[in-house]
Amino acid sequence: MGSQDQKVAVVTGASKGIGAGLVDAYRKLGYAVVATSRSIAPGNDSGILAVRGDISDPATAERVIAAGVERFGRIDTLINNAGLFVAKPFTDYTADDYAAVTAVNLAGFFHITQLAIAHMLTQAGGHVVNLTTSLVDNANSKVPSVLASLTKGGLQSATKSLAIEYAKRGIRVNAVSPGTISTPMHAGDDRQALAALHPMGRMGEVSDIVDAVIYLERAPFVTGEILHVDGGVSAGH
Template structure:
């Protein structure tokens, strides 16, 4: 008998995850490999990606490779897809996770700052989704997971981050649009919207330390999430168990957006 645990296995699946060298991307990449997938750690920081790939490969026994790519560059993105397919033997799941935030008051935000955030968070997700989707349409289908944020649903406080919020709202609407366009072409597209997460970066940032108490005070659970608390949803969305899930946003935020 095939159990639900069996169905959540990712044996034989080939997956890439952008921004996978550290933080949430690394944690989710670890889970995908633990579930049986071969994984490409895609990051603009190649040395970090190589270290992460080696660490996950040693821990899981799966094939884990590192690929350098600038996801805001169309040529780089296409080269990344080609490399992943060549080295892993295909592409079943695309996890577009790379992103950034710049906290500046809207009236003081420079056009360069605005463009950097929109270019990585939204344009980068479009380029990687487009390239992965085209491959999947031509090769029998697949699943795309795009990292959005609870900031697509709320206005964070006290930090000002209009560019980030707008970019992540765009990721959700883009993903819904792609889900509709590709529904009958075998490609599912969903978004994952984390809340405040206690990564090494957030925990060790002097700039963010004054904000963490404020965030925790507002959080219904009274704390930030742990990176490993996103691992289950990542595996679910990558697995065939989620075959009826497309065009959906999964907010894993400790009820922060339920206020």
């Protein structure tokens, strides 16, 4: 059981890459963390509660929030980091692709965010951060990705809608819109080609996204923001 004064962050997709970086960063801020993913395993840090499950399953969302409240007594921040990215020509997408991507990117976001905000309302405060993609605002013919635009674009719109809905009730909602980030997801890809997609000529690092999220965490007058961390992609080519 954590102290009732210790803030608590929930991180989805927390087992590797950006999610793992966010878990570490919030622990360094002094937060307790509820970390969830399909493959996450318990560790030795009593300030991290690992909850294994598929975020697209509403039962997982229920277990994550309930376990966090039971263990730590509160939920202050939710970071919707879990996501699927499938880049294909539009007509090559299958029914399974559509079902998988929408289940994680949309249903996964919806169920856990609804539960987290309901709890934040009892505390009269909280913060939600959604991870999207720069392709939402800056489509690229070299990276055909309609399912990413459909789902993550929905998250960007929902970010602004939720920010306004809850602005006077102490809950902030923001998003970080990354470019291509160097994570295990891109281990087998042509990294030089991926770097060339960005005006700055490099891929982003996990630390770039973590720093952006922590900035938003520490910015009490910022809500409804879509913070682009994309090496200049959002500015143009």
